[in-house]
Amino acid sequence: MFRYAATLCLIGLLAACPEPHDHDHHGGAHCEQHSDCGAGEHCMEGTCQGMHGGGTDAGRAPVDTYVAGLEKSGAMGRVVLTLVESDPLPRDLTLYTWQLLLTDTEGNPIDGARIVAEPRMPDHGHGTHPQFTEATAVDGAGRYELADMNLFMAGVWQINIVVTLNGADDAGASEDQLNFRFDLEG
Ligand SMILES: [Cu+2]
Numbered sequence: 001m002f003r004y005a006a007t008l009c010l011i012g013l014l015a016a017c018p019e020p021h022d023h024d025h026h027g028g029a030h031c032e033q034h035s036d037c038g039a040g041e042h043c044m045e046g047t048c049q050g051m052h053g054g055g056t057d058a059g060r061a062p063v064d065t066y067v068a069g070l071e072k073s074g075a076m077g078r079v080v081l082t083l084v085e086s087d088p089l090p091r092d093l094t095l096y097t098w099q100l101l102l103t104d105t106e107g108n109p110i111d112g113a114r115i116v117a118e119p120r121m122p123d124h125g126h127g128t129h130p131q132f133t134e135a136t137a138v139d140g141a142g143r144y145e146l147a148d149m150n151l152f153m154a155g156v157w158q159i160n161i162v163v164t165l166n167g168a169d170d171a172g173a174s175e176d177q178l179n180f181r182f183d184l185e186g
Contacts, residue, residue, distance in 0.1 A: 061122075063156055063183045066090045073105070074176030079163050080105055081115075081178055084143075090182035093154060098146040100135060102163065109142025114164040117146050122158050154186030 029048045031037050037048035064070060070083045082101040088094065098117075102110045115135035119128045128150045135144035151157050159180045164173050 061158075061181060063181045066182060070180070072178040072180060074163060074178050076174075076176040077105065078165065078174060078176040079103065079110065079113075079178075080107070081161060081163065083180060090151075090157075091185050093152050093184060093186045095148045095150055096146075097148060099138070100144040100146065102142045102144060110165065111137065111140055111142060112166050113144075115144050115146070116162050116164075117149060118160045118162075119149050119151060120158050120160060121153060121155055123156055124153070128152065151184060154184055156181060156183045 029037065030046060031048050032046075066083075066086060066089060068083075068085050072081050072083075073079075074081070080103050082103070084099040084101050087097050087099075090096070100115065102113055102115065104110060117133045117135070118131060119133075120126070133146050133149050135146045137143070138145050149159070159182075161178055161180070163176045163178075165176070166173055
């Protein structure tokens with residue numbers, strides 16, 4: 001087939017010329033781990049993908065410097081989520097439990113929300129197990145706890161958090177989302 005295409009090429013049908021150097025890179029070579037892929041690629045869902053390819057992971061955003069009481073505003077402007085305390089401090093590769101405070105933008109505690117965290121490593125294209133951790137309410141004053149998130153690898157972890165608020169009326173639930181990003185030394 002290649003010989004045939006090359007022959008067409010020689011007799012002047014330039015459009016039929018094969019481009020052997022350009023094709024196999026975009027299909028995504030099969031892989032099982034990052035080291036199976038080339039430089040600038042990572043292994044995601046069984047194929048090698050370029051690092052700069054959009055998606056939901058924003059790999060180049062700055063990381064957070066941890067302080068107790070770190071606040072994040074939701075992208076929709078509905079909530080503010082405070083990381084009251086991380087145990088342990090974001091550095092080790094282990095199970096993390098986070099104490100959270102959920103308020104509206106005026107600082108009023110919000111109870112009865114559903115808070116689900118999904119830890120991801122944006123630069124590697126993978127998450128953790130279990131994939132999602134749902135927070136439990138702690139004391140009914142806007143306090144919640146995320147227990148035992150397994151941040152098992154050194155590097156940047158982005159903890160994507162979706163907050164679902166119960167509607168005050170029959171209009172139903174509304175969502176907001178935010179993330180925390182920490183670079184774990186390991
Ligand atoms: Cu990783």
